[in-house]
Amino acid sequence: MKLAQSIFLLFIIGITGCGVDTNTGTADTDINTEMELDKENEAQDVVQQVDEESLLSPNRVLNIAHRGASGHAPEHTLISYETGEEMISDYIEIDLQMTLDGELIAMHDSDVSRTTDGQGLVKDLTLEDIKILDAGTWFNDENPDLAQPVFSNLRIPTLDEVIEKFGTDANYYIETKTPEEYPSMMRELIATLNQYALIGPHLPEGKVIIQSFSEASLLEAHEIDPSIPLVQLISYQSTAKISDAELEKIKEYSIGIGANYRHLSEAYVKKVREAGLLLHPYTVNEIHDMERLIEWGVTGMFTNYPDRLSELLRD
Ligand code: G3P
Ligand code: CA
Numbered sequence: 001m002k003l004a005q006s007i008f009l010l011f012i013i014g015i016t017g018c019g020v021d022t023n024t025g026t027a028d029t030d031i032n033t034e035m036e037l038d039k040e041n042e043a044q045d046v047v048q049q050v051d052e053e054s055l056l057s058p059n060r061v062l063n064i065a066h067r068g069a070s071g072h073a074p075e076h077t078l079i080s081y082e083t084g085e086e087m088i089s090d091y092i093e094i095d096l097q098m099t100l101d102g103e104l105i106a107m108h109d110s111d112v113s114r115t116t117d118g119q120g121l122v123k124d125l126t127l128e129d130i131k132i133l134d135a136g137t138w139f140n141d142e143n144p145d146l147a148q149p150v151f152s153n154l155r156i157p158t159l160d161e162v163i164e165k166f167g168t169d170a171n172y173y174i175e176t177k178t179p180e181e182y183p184s185m186m187r188e189l190i191a192t193l194n195q196y197a198l199i200g201p202h203l204p205e206g207k208v209i210i211q212s213f214s215e216a217s218l219l220e221a222h223e224i225d226p227s228i229p230l231v232q233l234i235s236y237q238s239t240a241k242i243s244d245a246e247l248e249k250i251k252e253y254s255i256g257i258g259a260n261y262r263h264l265s266e267a268y269v270k271k272v273r274e275a276g277l278l279l280h281p282y283t284v285n286e287i288h289d290m291e292r293l294i295e296w297g298v299t300g301m302f303t304n305y306p307d308r309l310s311e312l313l314r315d
Contacts, residue, residue, distance in 0.1 A: 055090060055171060055206030056229060056255060058278060062300025063309045064173050065089035066283050067108060071304035072146060074139035075115060076106040077154045078165055085166070089306035091173040091209070094162060096189065097122040098182040099130055104159040104189060110178055114138070116156065123181055130156050159189070163196045172198065173209045175233070179217035186210075186220045190228070199228055211258055222253040230254045231280060236263040247275040258282055261293060261301070269296040287312055 055062065068080025069087055081092045095108040099122055112118045112125065116133035136154035140147035157165075163172075179185045189210070193199045198208050211231040212218050218230045232254045234240075240263045250257065256278030264281055272279045282302035284290050290312050293301060303309050 055204065056278065058273070058276075058299055060299060061294055061309075061313060062091060062280065063089045063306050063313065064091040064093050064280060064300055064302045065306045066093050066302040066304050067095065068092065069304065069306055071285060072307075073148075074136040074151055074154055076108060076156070077135055077151075078157050078162070079136075079150065079154065081162065081166065084306050085170065087305075087307040088310040090300070091171045092162070092166060093173045093175070093302060094159065095175045095177050096159065096185065097177055098185050098188070099123070099125055099127045101126045102184065102188065103127040103130075104185070104192065105130060106157050106159065106162055108177065110181065112156075127158070159192055163192070163198065168196070168198060168203070168207070171207055171209075173211060173231075176210065176212045176214065176217045179212060179214050179220075186217050187224065190221065190224050193228075199225065201227070205229065209255075218253055226253075229256075231256045231258050231278070233258040233282075235260055238263060240264050240268045242268065242271060244275075247272065247277065251275065251277060256280060256299070258302070261289060264293070264296070266296045269293070269298055273297050273299070284309075 054060075065081070065084025065087070067075035068077065069083035069089070070076075070080055073080040073083045076095065084092055094106050096104050097107045097110060098104055105122065105127070107115065107122060109115065110123070111121055112130070112133060113120075115138055116135050117137060118125075118129075118133040122130070133156060134153045135156045136151035140151050174189065176185050176189065190199070193208055206229055209229045209231055210218070210221050211233050213233040213235060215232065218232060221228055221230055230253055232250050234257060236259060240259055254277070257272055258280045259282070261281035261284050269279055278299040279297075280300045280302060281293055281298055284293060284301040284303050285305050285308070287308055290301065290303070290309055294312075301309065
């Protein structure tokens with residue numbers, strides 16, 4: 001899309017330029033040359049603006065609704081994703097698990113017990129088993145001040161259902177969770193994205209980003225379709241450090257790094273950014289942390305409160 005827009009704009013400017021090329025003398029030639037240069041500069045400015053609008057522009061700060069607007073609604077439900085969109089987030093973040101019968105569902109944990117009224121591992125349950133679970137009442141019980149009757153008895157959505165609801169207007173930031181448990185997960189994910197035409201050169205770049213803590217899972221994605229933007233997640237346990245060699249390795253298949261914000265330093269952010277990688281810390285919920293990370297130069301962040309980040313970015 002970006003390239004197509006740029007070509008279209010240059011084409012229009014090119015046509016306009018041809019229309020004024022009627023010079024017959026030296027002075028006119030100079031004037032026309034200046035006009036052409038002006039137009040060329042204008043064209044470059046316009047193309048630059050188009051680039052700045054790209055979701056993957058290093059000059060943007062992306063607002064990624066972590067498990068939807070999960071500070072306001074039960075995580076990984078359609079209501080949570082919808083609330084995230086209403087709060088002007090750039091991305092719906094989806095964690096994937098896979099059922100016994102091979103369906104991709106939106107769920108963070110590999111066990112259903114924390115966020116539903118059921119028990120057991122997703123990989124041991126069929127989609128039919130999953131679909132009878134209540135994925136919202138736990139939120140009302142744990143958050144009486146945020147509880148809403150509409151959150152009771154919500155269903156766990158499949159990836160297909162999420163895409164069918166939000167379509168190609170939404171942007172998706174999808175994580176393969178414990179892919180070592182689900183050998184076909186990445187293939188299924190990319191097949192689904194292709195089925196809904198959510199990847200490919202006809203779309204704005206960054207329409208879908210795939211993220212994982214598993215390097216192997218990302219390398220598999222890169223092998224299947226090297227055009228898909230990938231983000232390597234890293235969970236630091238203490239002050240984050242990264243070597244030049246690690247950065248070079250990550251750059252071979254990934255456009256960026258996602259890391260837990262608590263262990264980041266300004267020097268780490270600078271190093272990652274200077275290496276040409278995007279940096280999306282997780283999960284940043286307090287405004288003072290958002291402000292600090294933006295000052296340090298991150299290019300987006302995962303938050304349970306996309307409304308807070310939207311307001312900060314607007315201001
Ligand atoms: O995907 C970024 C962040 O969500 C990673 O942490 O555990 O919330 O999936 P988690
Ligand atoms: Ca995640």
